[in-house]
Amino acid sequence: MLESSLASFSADKNQVELRIVPSTHGPVSEDDIKQLLTQKDFAMLCPMLANIEKACKEVNALCNQDAGKHELFFIIGERRDGxxxxxxxxxxxxxxxxxxxxxxxxxxxxxxxxxxxxxxxxxxxxxxxxxxxxxxxxxxxxxxxxxxxxxxxGKAPIHGTNARIERKVSLARERLLQPQEREDGTVDMRNLGAMIMVKPKDLLMEKKPATTGTPGYTVHGDVILQKPGQDKPMNPGDGTELDPKDPYRLIANVAGQPVETKTGMQVDDVLQIKDVDVRYGNVDFKGSILISGDVHEGMVVKASGDITVMGFVDSATLHAAGDVIVSKGIIGRQIKANELSTKITAEGQICAQFVQYSELTAKGNVLVTKQLLHSNTRSDLVITVSDQTARRGDLIGGQATAGHGIHAVIIGAKVGTKTELFCAMDQSELKNDLKAIDESVKSMVTAALEIEGRLNRLPPKNEWQNDAGMIEQVKMMLDQKNLIIEERFKEETEYASLQAEVENYYDKYFIKAAKQIFNNVDIRIGPAFNRTQREHGPCTVKNVNQEVAFNYTGR
Incomplete structure (x- = not known):
């Protein structure tokens, strides 16, 4: 053990000094030196471990040599502030x-x-x-x-919510899904209830406006911008107006049939016809058409609103700027290899109980409650072949092409009828859109940097602050820069939304069979292809890593 006197305070009382003669006090260990710092005066000071290790080595190296007769000096501890x-x-x-x-x-x-x-x-x-x-x-x-x-x-930003529009009236197509109930509890598919009509001042739609959200901040005080909710237009169509007392309410200003449009609603005059045949002639009406009977072979019916047929459509052509609703069935026949006698086109939806040998083209959904047979059907959204209970709904033969999914109870037939399904075919187009937005954002970044560079190259402000022309030029540059930043933010928001759509594309859009998919059904989901070789039970079919994958319920 070393003598306690070997350690002493420095003159300023901030360090502990070790003065040691190697040949007299050595050899020593690091613990011997640390023991000196346990004295009451030094106990609160910080041991300088590197110096203690150095002192130990030097003392032990010299303790048996002539040089070891001379005193060595080391700082082994010091005060340190918190x-x-x-x-x-x-x-x-x-x-x-x-x-x-x-x-x-x-x-x-x-x-x-x-x-x-x-x-x-x-x-x-x-x-x-x-x-x-x-x-x-x-x-x-x-x-x-x-x-x-x-x-x-910090505080995360609260992003705004998107505007929502709630429709407050039923549409003609919804009557197909709501047949009248008999006294015994059964339903009468031939009685779909009264025609849906509205009168002036009736509420058609109500808008929940988008919110702007609130910005957040980092611990450094930097603002984190929120993403404002996206607006959704609710524009008055013919026969409607915004409520003078509340611009978020769309009301009728005439009596008629409510028809949904892309950005709101309109109220149409309704032309009521019993049958469309050669005696009545073709129909082209500005408004909605209600046909209480049938549309016969070779006839053409066009409407700027909905077309509702209470009976059958047989080998005829219907075109509606709204929905086409056929209460009973759509019937056609094959004229040539790729031509069918019945053609139905709708800017909105197409709804019917059953369809055979017909061409259906809709920008909205296609809904068939019983059977879709040997037809060519195209929807930008979803094709559904099912009743409300999902017990009945056969999609057999022909081609069905849908942007957002195909849902049926049974797909194909036991006898192996060839049936072709095309689903979710537009991801490559979305990727191209994404690329275009990305390039646009990059060009805006470059443009903003160019303006920033021009602003930075301006002479000192005191040289031009009294020059009206220069002030106007600077103001124009700042306005242009702010406009670019605002537009860039909008496009970056759109990019994020579209990117999520691309990434989740095949999870959202798929084919579903509630009961069965039979053999000889061609399935294309994007670039993925599969032709069924056997019967499949209830399943969803998706594109997984560019291959068709079956996911079976109950497993």
Whole structure:
């Protein structure tokens, strides 16, 4: 054990000095030297471990040599003030502080903490209770020990919600799904209830406007912009107006049949006809058409609104700017290899109980409640062949092409009738749109940087602040820059939405069979292809890694 007198304070009392003669006091161990620092006067000071290790080596190397007769000098301990350190998370949303207790020096105070926060530019989301709790730990921390806690939290932005439009009236197509109930509890598919009509001042639609959201901030006080909700237009069509007392309510201003449009509703005059045949002639009407009977072979019916047929359509042509609703069935026959005698086109939806040997083209959904047989059917959205209970609904033969999915109870037939399904074929187009938006955003970034560069190259403001022409030029540059930033933000929001659509495309859009898919059904989902070789039970069929994959329910 070394003599305690070998260690003493420096003149300023801030360090512990070791004065040792190797041949007299050596050899020594690091523990021998550390023991000197356990004396009462030095116990609160910080051991300088590297110096202690060096002293031990030098003393032991010289203790049996002539040079070891001379005194060596080392600093083995020192006072250290308490310390506060700040760490900020990578996303700048959390700031954490670590305080270290002093080694015989000045302890950390609230002022020190505030200065540390200031030097690290921590401005927002500070928690006074957490800071005080952290400082209170100094009452218990041994010298040199540390305590750490989060003391500032940023605020994430609250993104706005998109506008929503709620339709407040039923449409003609919904009558097909709501047959009248008889007294015995059964339903009468031939009685679909009264024609849906509205009168002036009736509420048609109500809009829940988009919200702007609120911005967030980082612990440094940098603003994190929120994404405002996207607006959805609700425009008055013919026979409608915005409520003078509430612009978010769309009301009727005439009596008639309500028809949904892409951006709102219209109220149509209704032309009522018993049958469309050679005696009545073809029909081209500005408004909606209600045919209480049938549309016969060779006839053409066009409407700027909905076409509702209470009976059958047989080898005829129907075109509606709204929906086509056929209460009973659509019947056709094959004229040539790729030509069918009945053609139905709708800007909205097509609904019927059963369809055979017909061409159906809809920008909206196609709904067939019983059977879709040997027809060529195309929908930008979803083709559904099912009743409300999902017990009946056969899609057999022909081609069915849908942008957003094909849902049926049974697909194909036991005898192996060839049936072709095309689903979710537009992802490549969406990718092209995504690429175009990305290029547009990059061009805006370049344009904004060019304007920023021009602004930075301006002479000092005091040289042009009285030049009206120069002031106008600078103002134009700033306005242009702000316009670019605003437009860029809109396109970046659109890019994020479209990117999510592309990434989730095949999860959202798929083929579903509630009961069975038979053999000889060609399935194309995007570029993936499969021809069924056997019967499949209830399943969903998706494109998984560019292959057709069957996912069976109940397994």
């Amino acid at each position: 310390k506060a350190e700040v760490t900020v998370s990578a996303d700048k949303m959390v700031a954490s502080m670590k305080i270290t207790a002093a080694w015989g020096g000045k302890e950390i105070s609230l002022t020190d903490v505030l200065n540390c926060l200031k030097s690290n530019k921590i401005k927002m989301g500070l928690s006074k209770p957490k800071i005080q709790a952290l400082l209170s730990q100094l009452n218990f921390l041994p010298p040199g020990e540390s305590s750490q806690n989060d003391i500032a939290q």
